[in-house]
Amino acid sequence: MKLVRNVIAYLVGAALVVYGALLFRGMVRDVPHTKAFGSVFIANGWVIVLGSMAAVAVVLLLGSLGYTALANRASGRERSPWPLFRQAVTHVALWVLIVITYYPVIQVVGASFDPRNNLFSFRQVKSSNLLVKAKVLPDLAGASLENYAKLVEGVIVPAWQWVLLVVLGVLLAIALSLAVARRLDPGAHSLERWQNRTLLAFAVLLFTGLALISPGQFTGITTESHFVLWVRNTLLLSGATGLLAVLLTATAGYAFARFKFPGRYGMLMGFVFIQMFPGFLALIAIYYLLSSLDLLNTFFGLLLAYSGGVISFGTWVFKGYVESLSPSLEEAAMIDGASRWGSFVRVLLPLAAPMFVFIFLLQFVGTYSEFILASLVLTGVKSWTVGIGLYNFTTGSFSTRWGVFAAASVIGSLPILATFYGFQRYFVSGYTAGAVKE
């Protein structure tokens, strides 16, 4: 029986592969024989690339054979050369993958420093480097910060904001050096406490500063000169949404995990399934709701519209986390005379801090990339988010705006990139905790 099932599975798989190959052959045959404007076309270039890869593999093979032979002669042992060869090939393959993965990123970063939009123009690049000439690598001969300058055109920064910026920089530097110090001396727990305090101070100061930036500071005429304002809008919105998610889901998740009230199962199902309705298609209704509350084109209104979408996931995750904690600590606190609420606030909340960070970060990153609700609720250049602003660039013509788009992409990505790499372990452990639990 098992054999039959396996045979059927393999047959279906093979049929799919054959079908895919035939489809792909048809697609390749239909490609018109034209070359991209201004590109360098090397007929059968792929043969050369594959050939050189094979050559690299042969060199690696010979190298590992030779190295193992020498090492064996020196040590007098009989070791196989294959593990070494496999390691070498793995490294090369991983590097090829890294190059492919980073290629688009490199293109965009390169274009952000190129004021002449070389990629989207017919202009030939004069260079002896084949890759630069083919515009595969950015031509940095005329590199300048012109594109970035366009993004901050006409922005007035008062003195106190410069001071704030310096303070923020110092705080960040302290947090980073504490992180380095912790890595050097993993046993020091006081360092961790200080690092957390510095980061908290940084976050509070950052969001206060962001809230105090006024749209009046952006006096530029062009659309893109409001870019910093869009970043500020997006960060404020994402931060507020993350905070709201934590506030709303902490008590609900706790109740689902600890209380055994009647109707708990039904409520839990309701919480999860309500969220499966494609949220933004209720937008006509949300739009109507917001307009009758005078909240159209306000961040508060958009925040309320997001609030529905943050509850289900956070409650579910937090409930799972609380269930994994033993209730004995809270029970001990309650025996000592603390109320239910008191034991929740004083015992459970401090324990759950890492989970709050995870829920906050997830909502923060998710809201940063939200497009539809924002684009329909927020109208007017001054209240746009990063995503809407960039969409506005792409619907225009790339030939004139590609450089500015690239510069905006680079700056707009930095907050999330920093958050992600700074708190990588929260993202990874939060997800894997869920994965292993289920």
Place this chain on the structure above:
Amino acid sequence: MQRHPPGFRGLALALALLTAAVGLSVVLGMLLFWLIQSRIPELPAYYLLATISVALLPLLLLFRRRFPFLADWYYLLPATLFLLAFTVYPIVLTMGLAFTNFSGQNYGRPDRATETAVTYQAPATLQFASDPVKALSCDQSCVGRQVEVYQGNDRSRLKIVAESADSLTLNRAPSFEPNPERGQLYVARINNFRFIGLGNFTFILSSASTALWPVFRWNVIFAAGSVIMTALLGLLLGVVLNDSKLRFRNFYRTALIISWALPNIITIQMWNALLNQQFGAINRLLGLLGVYSIPWLTQTEWAKLGILLVNLWLGFPFMMTATLGALSTIPNELYESAQIDGASPWQAFRGITLPLLRTAFTPILLTSFAFNFNNFNLIYLLLPQGGPAVPGGLPTANSTDILISWAYKTAFRSEGGSAYGLGSAIALIIFVVTVGISVFNFRITGAFKEERR
């Protein structure tokens, strides 16, 4: 502490009390709001939310003193209230709209195209210069339709009860006194949306062969293809990078996670530029390899392949991380004892690694499928037009559109004529499919079984 009344009676009592508290605070909040508004007329309407909250807090404390067991429910109250106001209420409204013809043309406002000059005759008759049925473009007869009669800034909504060749009779006199000296009196038909039963669903089914079916098929292929491709690459990388003998593996892990760490709202739009047929960086790179410029984004099959490849780029780091997380729970001793028992690395992989990955990966794959099934950002931001048109199809359902982008374009874009009712109907279909996937997911993983206890 008073115990909670058990069973259904307790549930009903708690829900009734909470509903009473919330309802009472809404009434009180509205009264308070009107009181303040009478003093400050320009008060924005959202202060209503504040006054309701102000009324709610003391009420809740009062209720708790009388019924101490309610305190448990207060933990759920904030989340539930937000869900009710900003998710359930809009959903119910949307579900209702799915059975109406609510659209950019039928949205309960006077239709300016039917504006006609009339003269008024007491008690309630409008005199037309020509046939009123034509002037107001009613279908067959204007009887029963709503109109708006206006003069200057005065306006009044009335219903037509009878018609003749050149006049209409209204159900009552307008709320203002029509006066020929104050300018021309006009009438316009109100475009009321109305209940059309299953009309939207009938339309969807009648055009199924050019819209619903191809869109649904591509939607499933897209979601399944994305999951399979990202999972295969992620698994491969996870297994390779889990090898403790591989040097620099932490570096590779961190480096390869980049596409997950960048905000997708930016990277997807970046790919739109990079896949440009004439200027895109991808085709320039392929040109070096001797490949003619590929019509990514402009030719159906290539556009679909492009979407899948971009999603592979976006999605494999998550799968890699998930694999590494699952593999990190396997103790190393297991492999060592397998090695001592004479198992080859391949046998150890098939015997130890794969079974574990299968249990850990089932929920991840299903969740990923559900996410990609409604992956609006990728489909819409990579190809805002939805790729080449389907011959004989709807302008809102092009070849790379998935259900959710079809619904969005139907409801909010000009090519769909802002047909909110139809869009809501498609949203309802998506809802049913998504719930189906999730029920399947929970049944397979048994996530809810333990809750049932």
